[in-house]
Amino acid sequence: MYQPVKYLISIVSFYLLGLMLCNAQINIKIPYEKSVFQRNNNNLGNIYITGTLDQDADRVEARLVPRIANQGQQTDWKVIDNVIDGLSFTGSLEGSGGWYRLEVRAVQSEQITFTKSVERVGIGEVFVIAGQSNAQGDGNNINAKAATDERVVAFEPNYFDHRTALIQNFPATLTIDKFTNLGSNTNIGPLGYSAWCWGELGDLLVKKLNVPVLFYNAALSGTSTENWLSSISGKDTYHLFTGQKFEKFMPYHALRRTLHSMLSIYGMRAILWHQGEFDGVSRLTEQNYYNNLRDLIQETRNNVGEKIPWVVARVSRFQGINYPSIISAQNNIINNIESVWAGPTTDDIQPFRPDGAHFENNSSVNGLSQLADAWNLSLTNNFFSQISPVVAKGLAEIKYNCLSSTEVNFRFDKIYQSYLWSNNSSNSQLNASDGEISAILRDGYSNLIYTNQIKVGSVYPKIAPTITPSVSIVGCVGKSVELQANPSKYEVNWNNGLIANKINANQVGQYFASYRSAQGCLSPKSNDLFPVFVNAPQKPTIDLLNSDGYECLGNIIKFKVFNPQNHDVVWSTGQKTQELSITDNQKIPIKVTLYSNYDCPSPESDTLKYRFLSNPKTPNIEKTGPFSVKAIELEPVQKFEWFLDNNPLTSQIQPDLFVNSNGLYSVKAVKSLLTTTNRVLECKSGVSSQLSITKDRNLFGISVYANPVSDGKVKIAADRELQNVIVSIYNDLGQKEYETTFETLKLPVEIDLSAKKITGKRILKMNYMGLTRSFPLIFE
Numbered sequence: 001m002y003q004p005v006k007y008l009i010s011i012v013s014f015y016l017l018g019l020m021l022c023n024a025q026i027n028i029k030i031p032y033e034k035s036v037f038q039r040n041n042n043n044l045g046n047i048y049i050t051g052t053l054d055q056d057a058d059r060v061e062a063r064l065v066p067r068i069a070n071q072g073q074q075t076d077w078k079v080i081d082n083v084i085d086g087l088s089f090t091g092s093l094e095g096s097g098g099w100y101r102l103e104v105r106a107v108q109s110e111q112i113t114f115t116k117s118v119e120r121v122g123i124g125e126v127f128v129i130a131g132q133s134n135a136q137g138d139g140n141n142i143n144a145k146a147a148t149d150e151r152v153v154a155f156e157p158n159y160f161d162h163r164t165a166l167i168q169n170f171p172a173t174l175t176i177d178k179f180t181n182l183g184s185n186t187n188i189g190p191l192g193y194s195a196w197c198w199g200e201l202g203d204l205l206v207k208k209l210n211v212p213v214l215f216y217n218a219a220l221s222g223t224s225t226e227n228w229l230s231s232i233s234g235k236d237t238y239h240l241f242t243g244q245k246f247e248k249f250m251p252y253h254a255l256r257r258t259l260h261s262m263l264s265i266y267g268m269r270a271i272l273w274h275q276g277e278f279d280g281v282s283r284l285t286e287q288n289y290y291n292n293l294r295d296l297i298q299e300t301r302n303n304v305g306e307k308i309p310w311v312v313a314r315v316s317r318f319q320g321i322n323y324p325s326i327i328s329a330q331n332n333i334i335n336n337i338e339s340v341w342a343g344p345t346t347d348d349i350q351p352f353r354p355d356g357a358h359f360e361n362n363s364s365v366n367g368l369s370q371l372a373d374a375w376n377l378s379l380t381n382n383f384f385s386q387i388s389p390v391v392a393k394g395l396a397e398i399k400y401n402c403l404s405s406t407e408v409n410f411r412f413d414k415i416y417q418s419y420l421w422s423n424n425s426s427n428s429q430l431n432a433s434d435g436e437i438s439a440i441l442r443d444g445y446s447n448l449i450y451t452n453q454i455k456v457g458s459v460y461p462k463i464a465p466t467i468t469p470s471v472s473i474v475g476c477v478g479k480s481v482e483l484q485a486n487p488s489k490y491e492v493n494w495n496n497g498l499i500a501n502k503i504n505a506n507q508v509g510q511y512f513a514s515y516r517s518a519q520g521c522l523s524p525k526s527n528d529l530f531p532v533f534v535n536a537p538q539k540p541t542i543d544l545l546n547s548d549g550y551e552c553l554g555n556i557i558k559f560k561v562f563n564p565q566n567h568d569v570v571w572s573t574g575q576k577t578q579e580l581s582i583t584d585n586q587k588i589p590i591k592v593t594l595y596s597n598y599d600c601p602s603p604e605s606d607t608l609k610y611r612f613l614s615n616p617k618t619p620n621i622e623k624t625g626p627f628s629v630k631a632i633e634l635e636p637v638q639k640f641e642w643f644l645d646n647n648p649l650t651s652q653i654q655p656d657l658f659v660n661s662n663g664l665y666s667v668k669a670v671k672s673l674l675t676t677t678n679r680v681l682e683c684k685s686g687v688s689s690q691l692s693i694t695k696d697r698n699l700f701g702i703s704v705y706a707n708p709v710s711d712g713k714v715k716i717a718a719d720r721e722l723q724n725v726i727v728s729i730y731n732d733l734g735q736k737e738y739e740t741t742f743e744t745l746k747l748p749v750e751i752d753l754s755a756k757k758i759t760g761k762r763i764l765k766m767n768y769m770g771l772t773r774s775f776p777l778i779f780e
């Protein structure tokens with residue numbers, strides 16, 4: 001039994017080691033290890049990728065990293081799927097021909113969450129081998145050589161029993177997941193026997209093209225073109241020498257199923273055809289061989305709906321005899337049928353074959369090595385640039401929608417010829433409640449189309465939303481409470497039937513939500529919320545604290561709202577305290593509103609009346625006579641407060657002040673207002689500057705001035721109040737020229753004599769309280 005060659009694990013960087021820690025979180029279904037995808041003639045090919053995630057992601061990205069330097073071109077990270085439904089991702093990644101490590105990563109909220117790799121996957125050349133034993137790899141002492149380059153790989157499952165030369169249980173569909181390196185004894189599936197010349201050819205092609213090579217082998221020993229053609233329709237057909245009947249539909253059955261199974265996912269360059277020996281022995285005419293092979297080529301193309309290229313070797317030699325008619329027919333095929341390329345001429349290779357039919361490597365000649373060289377020489381650079389390959393079609397993506405919380409409907413967005421679901425259902429749609437769902441489809445040509453895989457449980461969003469009130473769970477009667485779910489790529493499905501990220505709840509009761517995918521699949525339900533609705537408070541009243549609402553500017557008026565329920569308070573000034581203090585007249589009326597909830601206000605209170613009385617301007621102070629000072633008011637006031645040496649003169653309220661004592665005098669102006677509570681509010685100015693006063697004792701209590709008199713006006717002042725004062729003016733002849741009487745005289749009074757135009761000396765006499773005093777004056 002073949003044992004796979006064990007390769008040393010390459011040393012990976014610390015970065016890749018870190019990535020491997022997360023590998024359990026991404027499951028890559030396709031591509032498979034050592035699979036090869038057919039490149040186009042521009043050396044580009046697509047690797048098709050699908051898999052599942054254990055947790056949700058915003059997108060899945062992939063890149064290609066050459067296994068060895070210069071064995072491909074590294075790609076940047078590319079988004080392969082940005083709509084992750086059911087934790088399943090599907091996409092493709094274009095790359096240049098090469099042998100790669102495919103790295104796949106999941107990204108959530110711009111953070112890399114999980115990564116995984118397929119260590120060996122290629123973009124290169126895919127060949128399907130067909131023909132008879134010198135294609136299949138039959139013989140007695142083959143001594144086939146292994147491929148030395150790991151980029152040469154083969155389809156591994158094999159259904160040929162070499163002991164009986166029979167095909168054992170050939171499946172309806174070949175797997176697409178099993179590939180192996182080509183050891184010397186590797187039986188290339190599905191029917192090949194040994195590495196034959198294909199391991200060596202693989203090495204030669206890899207060296208020439210610098211891309212990996214994948215072989216399928218559907219050749220069958222002992223077959224003629226008659227056998228191949230008859231088996232297409234299932235006619236009985238027999239081995240030329242043994243007379244044994246081939247299995248029904250064999251040998252063509254194996255080739256057809258191989259093509260149908262692998263073509264859509266991997267593509268291929270060509271069928272490598274090496275056959276003709278038995279047709280020569282059976283004396284098949286040139287025309288019949290031509291017709292048979294022509295029809296066989298066309299049948300493969302009709303079967304898959306593609307113009308599959310063929311490379312036809314020139315082959316006829318059997319038991320030392322060449323058959324030119326067969327070679328001629330093969331040349332005619334090459335020259336006359338489109339997309340058929342000339343393969344090697346092999347009759348002259350190892351002409352004396354040990355068993356008369358089969359090539360082998362032995363001590364005399366390495367026939368298989370020469371055969372590999374011949375195939376390599378025929379597959380020229382022109383072949384790879386002129387023969388257009390069949391490129392892969394890619395994957396079909398399963399669509400689904402949830403029928404309930406436990407049942408899901410799976411389907412496709414186009415019609416296929418047939419369906420085979422993972423539970424063996426053949427319906428076009430599948431309803432399932434559990435399990436891992438995938439399918440194998442057939443297109444109109446019976447080509448197998450492969451799909452992504454979806455776990456039924458993964459279609460339901462796994463994380464429940466968290467719902468919260470946008471502001472408060474308490475609302476006002478007659479209004480609503482806004483509820484919201486935390487953001488997600490899913491829509492939000494509420495238990496009241498609304499579908500929105502936010503809803504307005506206007507009734508008491510239980511509220512919860514689930515995420516709802518675009519396919520109608522619901523997540524587990526969220527937490528529960530129970531809105532509460534409260535009535536608005538009654539219209540509030542405002543009380544004044546320690547005031548009747550009237551104060552001087554700069555003092556404080558305090559208000560307090562009556563709020564026994566301790567509701568939230570908002571004053572018209574914007575303050576939110578139970579009490580409000582102000583020190584001046586506000587531009588807006590003082591009102592207050594109570595809130596039982598942020599959206600539940602009481603009626604606004606009545607406006608509270610108040611008034612700040614402005615303080616008067618600070619008065620000036622001036623000396624008005626030898627025995628008096630006066631407050632000069634800058635605005636109307638009701639009284640004054642006088643100070644001597646900063647001590648109040650409590651009985652003095654008039655603007656004029658009789659000076660009894662020497663010292664520093666100052667004054668305040670006072671405004672008065674009778675409030676609505678009959679309180680007298682007094683608002684005072686600042687203190688004036690101080691005026692120093694010293695009494696002249698030489699005046700003996702009375703002063704007459706100015707002297708001389710220049711303007712005809714004479715002022716009289718006393719240092720005390722005099723009663724019934726008679727003032728007379730006498731000329732130097734003793735004649736009375738003027739007389740006046742003052743009931744009281746204290747503060748300076750003025751006698752205006754300017755109209756009399758008096759000049760010269762005069763005597764002013766004062767009679768008061770039984771006394772007479774005389775004062776000489778000079779009038780100018």
